[in-house]
Amino acid sequence: MHLMTPEDFLPWVGRTVKVNTLPQSVEVRLDRVETSPRLPAGLDFRQPFSLVFEAPLNVVLLDLAYEFDCGRGGPYSIFISQRPPLRDRRIYQAVFN
Numbered sequence: 001m002h003l004m005t006p007e008d009f010l011p012w013v014g015r016t017v018k019v020n021t022l023p024q025s026v027e028v029r030l031d032r033v034e035t036s037p038r039l040p041a042g043l044d045f046r047q048p049f050s051l052v053f054e055a056p057l058n059v060v061l062l063d064l065a066y067e068f069d070c071g072r073g074g075p076y077s078i079f080i081s082q083r084p085p086l087r088d089r090r091i092y093q094a095v096f097n
Helices: 008-011
Strands: 016-020 026-035 049-056 063-068 076-079 081-083 089-096
Touching: 008 026, 008 049
Parallel strands: none
Antiparallel strands: 016 026, 016 063, 026 049, 049 089, 063 076, 081 089
């Protein structure tokens, strides 16, 4: 199994990504990839990072793992959680430690 890294997601930034949901798929946009400082040598396998997605207010996703399809290589199973929505859009985050 491939251990995903921040670099795997950089080509997605600013693009719409399909999320496999029922009864039909929805689309979100990857807004940014945020990296966190690495742990001391030998204590981590990769640099920790987060993905921040934006969606219209009518796209309501639960805190669950969904299949994300960027149109190449995947789909990828990614656990997302909701962040407080903004006035005009919803924000979702995936954290990779």
